[in-house]
Amino acid sequence: MTDATEALAAGIPDDVPGGVTGSPGEPVTRCGYVTIAGRPNAGKSTLLNALVGEKLSIVSPRAQTTWERVTGIRTAGGVQMIFLDTPGLLDARDLHQKSMRAAAHEALKEADVVLFVVDASREREEVISEPVVEALAETRAPVVVALNKIDTVDAGFVQRHAQWFQARLGAVPIPVSATRGEGLDALVRALEEALPEGPFLYPEEDLALQSVRFFVAELVRETVFEQFEDEIPYAVATRVEEFREDQDPLYISVVVHVERESQKGIVVGKGGHAIRRLGMASRRKIETFLGRPVYLDLWVKPLKGWRRKRHHLQRLGYRVPDEEP
Template sequence: MTEKAEFRSGMVALVGRPNVGKSTLMNAVLGEKVSIVSRRPQTTRHRLLGVHTTGDHQMVFVDTPGIHQSKKKINQYMVQAALSALEGVDAVVFVVEALKWTEGDAAILERLGEVGTPVIAVVNKVDRVSPREKLLPYLEELQGRFPFAALVPLSAEKGDNLDSLLGELEVRLPEGPPLFPEDQITDRSLRFLCAELIREQVFHQLGEEVPYATEVQVEHFQEEEGLVRINANILVEREGQKAIVLGRQGRRIKAIGTQARLAIEHLLEARVHLELFVRVREGWTGDDRALRELGYEG
């Protein structure tokens, strides 16, 4: 990339309570699926960078787990990862859901008052508001809650009004060279992204509680001529959960594997041979050592 004197680059934290659309927003900006998504809260567990580069700026988005209160160890690790992302960034994007305001939103906003970094409020899912006139009082009320640097209504799912957000962010980035190569879109490895795509299918295809007790580890990742071989473990906490993941006569694990393989092939642009195994690791969601081994940030 030819460096220009006016080139701007910086870090942008995406924060908000679970399930407001932070990951969907980052994927929409990047034009690539980097963060997994589902309709369930707390799908995102790890802090993840997404790099958006143009001819005159580079924005490095930090997608974070939803900030929430919980006594579970794994949830505390997730919240700590989200809060630590606020340190050293050039701007914060606070994502809320149109027409909704909760105690969780208020608690996060109180935290943001201590940051001292420009905060842009993004009101997501405005495409679901009907009639659209109902949005104006909500926006006015939100503007009165905090001295936001800007307020941007948009639809991350539809890709509506993303340019307005990018424009607001660009002027708040400092001048400087790119932080990452222009063809890099995330800081995570292909192994990590493949594990996340498998975990996404666990969230899509299983019942209410089981996905929150699962984690995915890629044990074997081998690239051959036109083929990638992947062996991965789906970890659960109890034998009963293992039976649910496997399904009757192995049908559930087969369905998870089929859909995950298709998603991974799209990511890698190659044929994939995927083998999944279900292992029991008792109490891993409450075990500090296990959480650190699985990549959770304390």
């Protein structure tokens, strides 16, 4: 079991422990919030996981996988970086997307440094799309640009486009591949230099802040992204209903909410085939994450139009902006 799962299995509290203050004569430390922002699918969550060294944020080939802020902490060489992974910046249409956008903008306000992730395999113009320009204009924090997925472009790409990026974004992009772990040392150095001096805010061994229940629900949602097509991944919200640690195997029940009655049939499948497949793959991930055997119960329940309804979103744990911007 890794440090993260030990800490998680022990139950990380949702509240924030007090700051650890340094005394005179101790070496100077650096610490701060690094908000990871960018277009949907740029590889933000993959990068968070690579930088923290633990799978904390769910990843999928589809856009709009991350729906709320996910925090991961990296403490090394006298520097503590508190990463805030955020939903991709997009034109928000329904209330759920507005909640995603609000989560990203809120995290940008808290940033000591913004880590702006650009997908090198996409058209450059996407980088300067309206939601991105708007979000970056709001932040006063220094911006470090990671040009991700360089494994998908030819070797001369970075050189050819570096000037363009610098002119548009005010920073020279650091080429990285989050999936291959390439360029991460240079990226970490740039982030370290941009962070303010200060005492660590969290114990050095902490990697995550969210509750075990959050990660379990997210792993089921990630599996939905993998196993279902079309609108289903965007119609499914997951919530842990029961978590009985005193049982062996650990008993967890998760409610899989769909938006419409007709989607229930798809998620359950013929003779319960689809839900069994979802349960099996989700359970394996949860067992790896927690390091112990798990009995997973999945319940599919329609929550009519939850993406559009404030009280449903709030009940599901999503922060909904007070005023719709």
